[in-house]
Amino acid sequence: MADYFSPTVVQPAILSADMTALERLLLTHIFESEPDGDGLYFFAETSPNTQIELPIKVVRAALAAEEGVASEAAAFVRGQLKDVGDDDEYVCLDLSQTSFEILFQDIVKRSATLDHVSIVTSFTCTKMRPDGFGGMAVLVTADAIKGKSTEDILGDFLDEAEHGPLMAAPGFGVHVLLRLHEAKVRAQIAQIIEADETLTPIAAGAVTDADIRAGCISVVERTDLTEQQDSAVFKAALAAIREAEQRLAPAR
Template sequence: MADYHSPTVIQPTIPSADMTALERLILGHIFDTEADGDGLYLFAEIGPSDSFELPVRDLRRAIAASADTESTVNAYISERIAALTDDDTHVEIDLSGMSWEFILQDIVRRSPTLDHVTAISAFTCTRMRPDGFGGMAVVITADAIRGKSTNDIVEDFLGDDAHDALYAGTHVLLRVREHAVKEQIAEAIGADPDLTSINPDAVTESDIRSACLDVVACSDLSEEQGAAEFRAAVAAIRAAERRDQAPG
């Protein structure tokens, strides 16, 4: 029999002040924890747990202490213990319907110090099975949860090779640079008070990327492309002329 494991580490340390009582309770059962200064280092030697039993009293106390803070896990757990009676002393918590990444994202959104959290996992197996090894990297920000596995990386490499073969002899004429668009946003809002009432910081990286993709999809640069190709053709002719006229 083969056992599959996914040891995981969360970085950086999560400040205790940034977690609600319920988040800390639940994360402490999903992961192993170690105190690290004023925070918790989260990790899992075997893999994150998505099912565990908790005392109802501890859960109700943590929910009450977290009631003033909007939290994904607060709503999720509250729904699941609503049907419990006074005779129930323990409850099985099943988190298969909710990813722990969303708990960490709530923390990042509220945190005055964290702008992201990473989760790095290794996929291992007690037998040398071809599907038993690999890994995953996840970056969690206030706006997005992005992940890539080692299988994704292999597919990217293969896709790059196919792309290179398809576009051999093709040269990039224009790139829409997201960092330049971000700079333009600040300049545009500063120069025109009537443009918008929002602050430049309200425009997220996701907003910028989506807008860039839309502009690229709607732009027709065929005339500019043709003109550039003609100029390149003339330049190539002149280069050949100079080579032919060179002595020797």
């Protein structure tokens, strides 16, 4: 039997003042942590935790402190608490149904000093399985969460090997105008359900990653962006002409 691990480091250290009580509670249980100046350095020696069992009183106290703060952590926890019974003393938070990157994004959005967080993960295995090794780098900013795996990098290398140096040059290939991020769909689900209690009887946490992927595929299949694409092609053609005119204009 092979065991798979994903050791992870988060940089830079997160200032305690930048985290809400609930974010700190979640992050210190998803990751291990060490004090670093006025903040915490987060890491996972084996893998980030996806199942966290905590006293309900502790969770509710941290949630109450979130009042008035825009927080994906609060939306996630409220969804998890909806299934808790009156006699339950502990709650198991299933973090496999969300993305801890969105916690860091909220922190970056509010921070006066932090403009990004980087998360680097290595994929390892106790046996030399061909699918057991690799890695992932994720950059979290206030506006976006971007990641690339070693498999993605190898794909880039293969494309360059097939098409030559021009593969990486401006004007080659396809330029993406729109991406549908599943992590953003996950965050939107919690906001929609919280805003309209009559929309559905299910909790946000009941929507699985598979549900989100199926929803995204359905929307992509049904959405026709032909007019927007034609407009973008026309504008790009005009812009290319202007670039050529400037390049060929005689120097004055």
